[in-house]
Amino acid sequence: MGCRTIPGLFMALWLLTACTEQERWYTDAQVTAGKALFQTNCMSCHGVAAAGLGDDWEQKLPGFPAKPPALNGSAHAWHHPMKVLLYTIENGGADIGGKMPAFGDSLTQDEKLAIIAYFQSFWDEETYSIWQEVDAQNQ
Numbered sequence: 001m002g003c004r005t006i007p008g009l010f011m012a013l014w015l016l017t018a019c020t021e022q023e024r025w026y027t028d029a030q031v032t033a034g035k036a037l038f039q040t041n042c043m044s045c046h047g048v049a050a051a052g053l054g055d056d057w058e059q060k061l062p063g064f065p066a067k068p069p070a071l072n073g074s075a076h077a078w079h080h081p082m083k084v085l086l087y088t089i090e091n092g093g094a095d096i097g098g099k100m101p102a103f104g105d106s107l108t109q110d111e112k113l114a115i116i117a118y119f120q121s122f123w124d125e126e127t128y129s130i131w132q133e134v135d136a137q138n139q
């Protein structure tokens with residue numbers, strides 16, 4: 001491999017990354033607002049930076065049938081189109097026999113969207129693009 005190939009490779013990789021990076025539906029301001037709202041309303045169950053709780057989750061949430069999933073893209077929140085994410089925040093886990101509380105109208109639509117923007121900001125490009133497909137099929 002000649003010396004000139006290496007910078008060329010880096011350039012190609014950089015271009016590939018730059019070109020595949022997608023526009024997201026949210027703004028930085030929504031992510032910032034969502035972070036504070038997440039910390040107040042969701043972090044006690046969904047963990048710091050939406051990474052989920054540790055193995056001691058049952059001590060923290062006695063009587064809960066299921067561990068609150070991580071929302072940072074490592075679990076399967078990306079399976080859910082936007083309307084299902086909003087529905088879950090509004091109605092909680094009762095429909096599936098779960099115990100996530102329903103937030104109903106205690107958060108405005110803008111606040112719910114900001115929270116979603118915040119946890120989606122942890123999703124890598126691949127996760128986000130799969131979610132976009134799922135979301136587009138469920139309008």
Ligand code: HEC
Binds near residue numbers: 042
């Ligand atoms: C008291 C604990 C608790 C709080 C607070 C809470 N959740 Fe949950 N959440 C859960 C549990 C537990 C589940 C799994 C379903 C169930 O058992 O109800 C869940 C499920 C979810 C899911 C579905 C994820 C998936 O991968 O299927 C989303 C999205 C979600 N929560 C978002 C939020 C958001 C956003 C907030 C804050 C506005 C929040 N939750 C607050 C406990 C909580």
